[in-house]
Amino acid sequence: MAEPRLIRDYLADLNARLPEGIVEELRDGIEQTYRRHLDAGLDQYAAERAAIAEFGPPAAIAAAFTDAAPGRSAARTLLRLGPVVGGCWAAALINARAWTWTIPMIIPSAVAVVPATVIALLITAAFAPHYRAARRAASAALIGLVAIDVALPGTLALPGLLNSWPLILATGLSLARTGLAIRALRRIRLN
């Protein structure tokens, strides 16, 4: 069946806002709605308008999908957990008198810049009004978070420095957060 013009334009609008798989599902639904109106005796133009009116504005549909987007709830959870994990690492580093360590300057710079970038991406993933932007930000933030949570214990724990309760606690929280982030990343890839 050739797609009627109004429905084609409506789907093109949705296509600009949402991933192909979702639009494919919506296309199936709106075409069945359109056929029901044709069967009820409406002409093509009226049936198209009725089907589109039943579905609602593309912006509202896209906003509802964005709210249910994979990665969005994980981003919100991780934003809430952030201060707890960060606080533990701060306590561990203070306890280890990290300011007395002799380390290349690049490490403190990375410690400041990478988490700040990840937080900005998590905020985008949690609150961005656009599906694709939210999803991209969630993927990038989760990858960044996994990198941080692997690098921190890898740098401090593996060389035999896992010698205090704050460090053990911070390492445990980082590993738990890595599991959460990897699970959320898998969900994003599956959708």
Place this chain on the structure above:
Amino acid sequence: MKAEALKGHLDGMLLAALEDGPRHGYAVIEHLRTASGGHLDLPTGTIYPALHRLERAGLVAGSWSVVEGRRRRSYTLTDAGRPALEGRRAEWKTFASAVGAVLEARPWPNPA
């Protein structure tokens, strides 16, 4: 009945629509329409995001099939979805009894 009045009950109705077996999005919408005697006035497009949200919560499972050359996504109630549906039913009964008791000025049912 407007969407505003249904806030909080949509998830339960969607789970109930899948209780008897798998349905695709449009069939879920048709079920809501016919089961309510045409009284439910929901923007159809918002049913699909709600199904996706339930899928992410693990209460329904989505799968693709091919019908008349077109891919179609169907949803099935999961093992976790069944107790969730019973929970929603119990919540609804309490809610409906409470609102009914106030609106109709009748006493709250005595558990004894």
